[in-house]
Amino acid sequence: MLKLRDVSKSYASGRQVLTRLNYTIPDGEYVAIMGDSGVGKSTLLNLIAGLDRPDSGEILIGGVDIGALQDDEATELRRQRFGFVFQAFHVLPHLTLAQNVALPLLLNGAGHGPAMQRAQAMLGALGLQGRDQDFPRQLSGGEMQRVAIARALVHKPMLLLADEPTGNLDPDTAHVVLSMLRDEIKSNGATAIIVTHSPAAADTADRVLMLTREGLHPA
Template structure:
């Protein structure tokens, strides 16, 4: 599904943040990534999404998605790939203030020429059923995060990238949302990569990787919650 091959990224100052990172992520896999602040977790998601460019290096195609080299795509082709095959859950939500909640969630469906009925079902799935005509200004931070999650999943993307998706949610709601995320991944055969500082959130994944300066290392964290709902 997703392959990283000697992926490297440095800041504008020249300070390296990721160095020769290699890993394979498979379809149907829910992976949590943990690590200290500043180690490059969010940068990694941005690179995978094509929102940032890796450093030039010996590896001509450091990021492949479903066998497609991101480095070989022009801006239009990369945009089409993101729109059709990816779903994003950003820390900053990026919920559009001038659209209703239903319109926000339906946006990926509209852009991909898909029927928009699923937007209402996804709003209900994140606990916001009946609020489709509300606007983001009427929501709390946690509610906006739930809208962002519904929007990321509505078009059944092949790859879901989630940056602290439960950071603004109470523990019970976080558990419900992660159960939904896991169920959608398994039902659609998608791959999800979730950056999190929460051990409770990471325990919902199939396995957890720790990002360090040496690369991605599989941790011994036992994902008991995931095992009970598989």
């Protein structure tokens, strides 16, 4: 279960972006967060991931206040239990597609052979079969997005955080990716939070929330 308790955050400029945010997301729920640009959606994802810390309040994941963890403890939690899809992809240019996707498995101690097999299967499921030995420089933006999604799901995380996961995809590919995303999440009993401007992406979620200056509330 994910609990936000009176979470507040300001930008470095001093502008308040999140103010005393409260919400609870049960285990196994797939939630879409929508809202105007600049309202703090990506900031909220970074706080939940422990990549940034709130100015005040608590973010509890399974009863653990992620903002109170030491850096190495937060890193370990992210590596083992979280999956991320960032707008900037963060695909490593010097690794092949299969190596990029397999990275979470390898960091968690999986054997090289099984990790590569799982990575190839994920790439195939996202329409990139036969591309496992290619490098990111050979990809379009939409293909890079699919690699990032495959990497986020490959180790079956218990919490998936995705920032505009279909932002670089055409509608047909987005439909395929969203279907797979939901299937993977549900089959693993995972919790997922996606930030999106796309009504089609939001429609795949169990619940749609709007983030406004007044807080987080059902759409």
